[in-house]
Amino acid sequence: MSMKTLMAAGLSLAALTAGAAQADQVKIGIAAEPYPPFASLDSSGTWVGWEIEVIDAVCAAAELDCVLTPVAWDGIIPSLTGQQIDAIMASMSITEERLKTIDFSNPYYNTPAVIVADKSMDIAPTPEGLAGKIVGIQASTIHQTYAQEYFKDAEIRVYQTQDEANQDLFAGRIDATQADSIAMADFVGSDAGACCEIKGAVANDTAILGLGVGAAIRKGDADLQAALNSGIAAILADGTHEAITARFFNASIYSE
Amino acid sequence: MTGLKSLMQPHRLVLMALFGAFVLWCALSMRWDWLPKYAPLALQGLWTTLWILVVTTVLGFLLAVPLGLAQAIGPWYLSAPARIFCTVIRGTPLLLQIWLLYYGLGSLFPQFPWIRSSELWPYLRQAWPYAVLALTLSYAGYEGEVMRGAFSGVAKGQLESARSFGMPRFTMFRRIWLPQAIRNVLPTLGGETILQLKATPLVATITVVEIYAVSSRVRADTFIVYEPLLLLALVYMVIAALIGLAFKRFENMGPTTRR
Amino acid sequence: MELILETLGLTETAALLSLSPPGWGANLLRGLANSLQIALGAFGMGLVIGLFGAYGKLYGGPILRDLLAIYTTVIRAVPELVLILILYYVGTDLINKLAQFMGYGRVEISGVVAGIWVLGIVQGAYATEILRGAIQAVPPGQIEAARAYGMPALLTLRRVTVPALMAFATPGLANLWLIATKDTALLAVVGFNELTLETKQAASSTRSYFTFFLAAGGLYLMVTLCSGVVFARIEKWARRGQPSLRQGGL
Numbered sequence: 001m002s003m004k005t006l007m008a009a010g011l012s013l014a015a016l017t018a019g020a021a022q023a024d025q026v027k028i029g030i031a032a033e034p035y036p037p038f039a040s041l042d043s044s045g046t047w048v049g050w051e052i053e054v055i056d057a058v059c060a061a062a063e064l065d066c067v068l069t070p071v072a073w074d075g076i077i078p079s080l081t082g083q084q085i086d087a088i089m090a091s092m093s094i095t096e097e098r099l100k101t102i103d104f105s106n107p108y109y110n111t112p113a114v115i116v117a118d119k120s121m122d123i124a125p126t127p128e129g130l131a132g133k134i135v136g137i138q139a140s141t142i143h144q145t146y147a148q149e150y151f152k153d154a155e156i157r158v159y160q161t162q163d164e165a166n167q168d169l170f171a172g173r174i175d176a177t178q179a180d181s182i183a184m185a186d187f188v189g190s191d192a193g194a195c196c197e198i199k200g201a202v203a204n205d206t207a208i209l210g211l212g213v214g215a216a217i218r219k220g221d222a223d224l225q226a227a228l229n230s231g232i233a234a235i236l237a238d239g240t241h242e243a244i245t246a247r248f249f250n251a252s253i254y255s256e
Numbered sequence: 257m258t259g260l261k262s263l264m265q266p267h268r269l270v271l272m273a274l275f276g277a278f279v280l281w282c283a284l285s286m287r288w289d290w291l292p293k294y295a296p297l298a299l300q301g302l303w304t305t306l307w308i309l310v311v312t313t314v315l316g317f318l319l320a321v322p323l324g325l326a327q328a329i330g331p332w333y334l335s336a337p338a339r340i341f342c343t344v345i346r347g348t349p350l351l352l353q354i355w356l357l358y359y360g361l362g363s364l365f366p367q368f369p370w371i372r373s374s375e376l377w378p379y380l381r382q383a384w385p386y387a388v389l390a391l392t393l394s395y396a397g398y399e400g401e402v403m404r405g406a407f408s409g410v411a412k413g414q415l416e417s418a419r420s421f422g423m424p425r426f427t428m429f430r431r432i433w434l435p436q437a438i439r440n441v442l443p444t445l446g447g448e449t450i451l452q453l454k455a456t457p458l459v460a461t462i463t464v465v466e467i468y469a470v471s472s473r474v475r476a477d478t479f480i481v482y483e484p485l486l487l488l489a490l491v492y493m494v495i496a497a498l499i500g501l502a503f504k505r506f507e508n509m510g511p512t513t514r515r
Numbered sequence: 516m517e518l519i520l521e522t523l524g525l526t527e528t529a530a531l532l533s534l535s536p537p538g539w540g541a542n543l544l545r546g547l548a549n550s551l552q553i554a555l556g557a558f559g560m561g562l563v564i565g566l567f568g569a570y571g572k573l574y575g576g577p578i579l580r581d582l583l584a585i586y587t588t589v590i591r592a593v594p595e596l597v598l599i600l601i602l603y604y605v606g607t608d609l610i611n612k613l614a615q616f617m618g619y620g621r622v623e624i625s626g627v628v629a630g631i632w633v634l635g636i637v638q639g640a641y642a643t644e645i646l647r648g649a650i651q652a653v654p655p656g657q658i659e660a661a662r663a664y665g666m667p668a669l670l671t672l673r674r675v676t677v678p679a680l681m682a683f684a685t686p687g688l689a690n691l692w693l694i695a696t697k698d699t700a701l702l703a704v705v706g707f708n709e710l711t712l713e714t715k716q717a718a719s720s721t722r723s724y725f726t727f728f729l730a731a732g733g734l735y736l737m738v739t740l741c742s743g744v745v746f747a748r749i750e751k752w753a754r755r756g757q758p759s760l761r762q763g764g765l
Contacts, residue, residue, distance in 0.1 A: 100479070139472065
């Protein structure tokens, strides 16, 4: 009885149970949390939303056999580098910091970051406006980096998911949250978000906020990167991207 | 535990050398450049972990005494709720309890606008009161069950002789029953406290910034995965070892002849 | 039925929890099935590790004994949540590197398997201690008698040691099984769709936190209570023919 036999046993167990999974399948990691309107779980247990449809379209155009794999957001990059998933398509912005660890495809959407707060509160989306306030942000996001860099006088509370931050904004435990404009527009339009409104976009800083949302892949996975790029280019060219967007939003969320 | 001599056996020396090599390899070839930057935050997190641990074990133990007593000798209208409480706490995951308290209660706030103008509101906005409440209830639930056994385990003859000397009931409880019940549970108390330590990182999921949350922050900021986790495991091992040592000394302070 | 629900003001709750969409009941049950599957697998793997570990600790060489002592000490001192993260990220990475090294190509590891192997290693440490205590509690005369009759080691294990230690190990193992079912909830933190995460997703999609968390609590409690009944039976069966322990005391 040694570590080796144990390893071999674990390995055979893994191989046994995983035998059904195809080796050439591409596991697309998505965040295991509701992030409407981009990706959320419906009551029948299937993932729906703008980004889910884009994933389907990109995979179809690139002729990839994709499977959606929900992963915890704050561990999604380790999951990618640890080979549990092959790509991340979970509204992840392309930033210099992330490019040190992983690679990205070309962007498939880009939207500004906004501050949302209670309607009764007079909050400006600036460092001065948020001084002394409690700002909730999601861990491991561009918004966390941004808030830590710019909102030094605010109390920053870090949540595992944006949904939890929204919930605490609704409960009144935080004064404001910084997040993606489209996701927030969806939130303030819902019952729970009726308390709040978008106070405006934060000043842009492309070094932190990035250059749009792309599919993340492991460093050096050039084949998958090329395939995803061709898929994204194809759905942008043939109007599929536009058609999906039109079904969810009344404005384009992609610009060159 | 015979000290140095048992450590000097040849195979242990080899193991220790291997371990030393591993530590050296970790120190040299892994990335630790983030450490100075996050050290102040880590110390704060460590402090939060420790005070939450101490406060919840003390409060939980104080709650466990009546829970155990109610189950051991209480009338049915006290023992039944105590038993149900212990069963529910022990039968459901702590993570679920924490989320129920934090997000469940939070979802009720908007329905009662007066809460926001009450004096409690500054505390209700924070996450730590929920963390302390959840961990206290959890410790009380597990320890209440242990205390029930401890109270039942005190020899009946002692209680009878105290009664025959005309000792008032409360004095009897304070001087004879409780001290012996506590001595009965002391050997398990250390283990239970280590279990409680291992439960503390769960409160990071409701935004309490303790040591586990700091390691997540490092991972999020720097994309370094293994180093903070390994260091975190080491920190927990050291705390657990200290708790074990403290309780061992504590145990040896009492009379040593048992049974 | 509808009338009862209406008078209790629970129509909305019943709709939320109904098994067909738009109710989320089916999601919760699927989560429960996942949780149980992982708990069963991890418990089984823990038993296997525990049995080997206990034998290693009792009869193994000094090096094996020290290694096992390190294993059980480390696992029991570090929070499960931290272990899960380490084993989840490092473990699958290692297996993949090992598989590539041995020329198998990449191994696809499903969430269930990852969950089982992570929790199984944690369970193994506790099972080692429980089974070691139980083996030591078996009267040595019984094993010596088997050996004296020339019974092979494996047969002794199967026919003498295991049946005899069952009686001593069952209470501890019952506790361990309950820990396994509850520890599956921690996999929610790595994003695995077991009962707790399904519950959270349902709760945050509908904003009915109390309804769903209480429902999930009820499901977990049901598992606990049912397991209690089953293990009580197993213990009674394992103790058949033995004098009641209440008089002796362990």
